[in-house]
Amino acid sequence: MITNGIPEIAYSPDGGGAGGHPSALKGREEGLRDGFYEGYLRGRSKVIAGAPRPQFPARQVRVLYVGSGKGFPYSPIDEAVIATLRQMTAETIICEPGVPLAELAASTRPDLLLVLDGMDLPLEQVDAVRAGGTRTAVWLTDDPYYTDITMTMVPHYDYVFTLERNCIDLYRSLGCANVHYLPFAAYPEHYRPTVTQAPVRRTVGFIGSAYWNRVQFFQPIIGQLMNRGLTINGIWWDRLPEYPAYTDRIDLGKWMGPAETAEVYGSTKIIINLHRSPFEETANKNSAGITGVSPNPRTFEIAASGTLQLVDARGDLASFYTPGMEIETFTTAEELIGKIDFYLTHEKERQEIVFRALQRTYRDHMYSNRIDELLRVIFG
Missing domain, CATH: 3.40.50.11930 (Rossmann fold)
Known part of the structure; x- marks a missing residue:
């Protein structure tokens, strides 16, 4: 039976019926729900990405x-x-x-x-x-x-x-x-939704270099993030003191091209997007101390890939996406963890933001x- 677009299975009072033991029935129901949501995500994303886009003069x-x-x-x-x-x-x-x-x-x-x-x-x-x-x-x-x-x-x-x-x-x-x-x-030949089920499905991911502001942000919560399924791809992550404990979850020292990056985005429920700091003297040449308020290129690439993005709030982000509707933001580690927990347990709400972000990106940010x-x- 389908209720409000979600598959349901009826339990029999004696634990028999369609699936036997109640725990088996519950497992089957969760599997059906996951399969339904996965198929709906892929199908609707394909429709959005394939819709006519604005045409510009040559x-x-x-x-x-x-x-x-x-x-x-x-x-x-x-x-x-x-x-x-x-x-x-x-x-x-x-x-x-x-x-x-x-x-x-x-x-x-x-x-x-x-x-x-x-x-x-x-x-x-x-x-x-x-x-x-x-x-x-x-x-x-x-x-x-x-x-x-x-x-x-x-x-x-x-x-x-x-x-x-x-x-x-x-x-x-x-x-x-x-x-x-x-x-x-976003360039759709590089970043677009994955329309088939990914061979490896992830819950939380981060792709990017370990600039010191990122190391300092992640370190106090790295255990909590790993417990929620975090995987990291990027260079310099051996700067993280806890790196030796998570070598199987941190793909160190590898630059990923657009195709591989898009595949990871598309197979991950939540991608964290944390901007680098403009004040890191070892990596920057910004003696004028200009701060950053604009979104980085990853903001558009993640949105075009059909996954939920949690991005650190920047002053000009709302010029491109509506926070809470087309993108989700965080300002503290606690807020990041809270939103990860919410969207990992509220798939419908997660997907609706994904769809709105995808539509906005393909319309306005190509x-x-x-x-x-x-x-x-x-x-x-």
Whole structure:
């Protein structure tokens, strides 16, 4: 019998009937419920991801795109931007730092030079392209963590796009007239819901490097998290004093590509998203002390993968997702544990947030949305 969309099994008073012993019946009922929820999650996620998405105009412009040149983990961003540009421009010419840029621009005559990251690109080459009459733009990848470097770069570009809202005023104070807020997004060829049941199903997961603020946050509650099924993937997690006790649950020293990351997201009920600190001196170059209020790229990638995300609350997160409806947040370790416990025992509520996040992401937070905004800012 199905009640309110949930399968039920009737118990007989003598413990017999459909399944025999009451404990066996209870186990069968829980299995049916899990199977129903799993199938419903996969089926509805497939429908949402397959629904028509907003269409954007292809502009008759030629773009010379300079990739980050840094390899993984930046290369998937390059792949997403390049593929999207090719769909939305008349021509996209690809190169990396090290190419004689002024000569290439002179021979291809692009309408725009677009640089991702730009930290390895000699600025005199940007100046030469700009002097030749080509519009220049940089899309910064790591704000606000390396502002000591980016502050020296941005005055060399006509347009500056940053994924951190708090960097806008900083760059404008340096004389940059066209500074725009443009976070990254999800690329559906990399991050999309898993439509078949995963071979390994997880309850709680975290993917990311062990920056010290993350180690300090997790350490007091690591036992509680492990008791709830936590698995961790990322580098440096041997910094965690308790690491030797959980070597079977912490996949150490491995960079995961988009396909593997998306598979883990899709097979995990709850993914924790804890931003790195902008004040960690050993990893950052941010002597200006710029704080972070904007969501990281993982925010959009997790949401696009069809799983529930618990993210540390950031000031500008509500510009992208409605907390409590399309995403869940936490501010303390106790709140994180409490919400994990709630959503591990309230599958319907968990899935409803997953579906709303997925729908919002596929509508508003794809790379096509971002590239359209970038081109609209520059070309109208």
